[in-house]
Structures are given as structure tokens and as C-alpha cells.
Amino acid sequence: MADVLAGDVGALLGESAPTEAVLENAVKAVKMMARAYTRSVGFDGDTPNDEIAAVIVTAACRLARNPGQLGTSETMGPFTFDVRGGFQGFNLAELAALDRYRVHGL
Secondary structure (H helix, E strand, O other): OOOOOHHHHHHHHHHHOOOHHHHHHHHHHHHHHHHHHHOOOOEEOOEEOHHHHHHHHHHHHHHHHOOOOOOEEEEEOOEEEEEOOOOOOOOHHHHHHHHOOOOOOO
16 A cells, blocks of 8 residues: 555646645545545545545545546637636546445444
8 A cells, every 4th residue: 555645636637737726625625535535444544545545545646636626628729728616526447446445324
């Protein structure tokens, strides 16, 4: 197991990655959500296993790309780039990985 670092998220985002502080906050927030979702199953202390770490990286990428969580629109000539809202939780593939570790009530 290796902890998820802001650099892991930045590497996946490439040259368009936001600041280190934004990446660190995104990783911290998503890690807390993943820990809460799985009720700490799949974590060794504060370190997630590899499957949960992959979920944290991909979800943190989405959060870091739009940290304000607001819709934006940019137009340059005939081209428009729209961001409709922001991070809205884990996607289906991420939930499939997290559900392997989620403890369900009776």
C-alpha cells in the first residue's frame, strides 16, 4: 500500500494540473469521503490499499479540475468550453471498487 499524494493526481492531470495546494485539498477531501464510505475498511491507518487509492486519485482529479464547484463557460471565437457544475460524488466505476470494501448494515 502506498499513500495517495498530490503529485499522483497532478501526474494524471498533466500540464493542466492546478496548484499543489488545490491538489492536496482535493486528495484530502476525497480520501475522507472514501474512508467514510468504506467505514475505514481497506485502509491501514491513514493509507488506503491500491484499489481505494486508484479511486481517490481519479475522483480527486475531477474535484481538483473545478475546485470552486461552479459552472463556467469560456468562449474563444467559434468555440465554447462549458463546465457544468463540479464533483458530484463517486462515479459508477469508483463505486464498484469501493463497494467491495463497504460494510453494509443488516
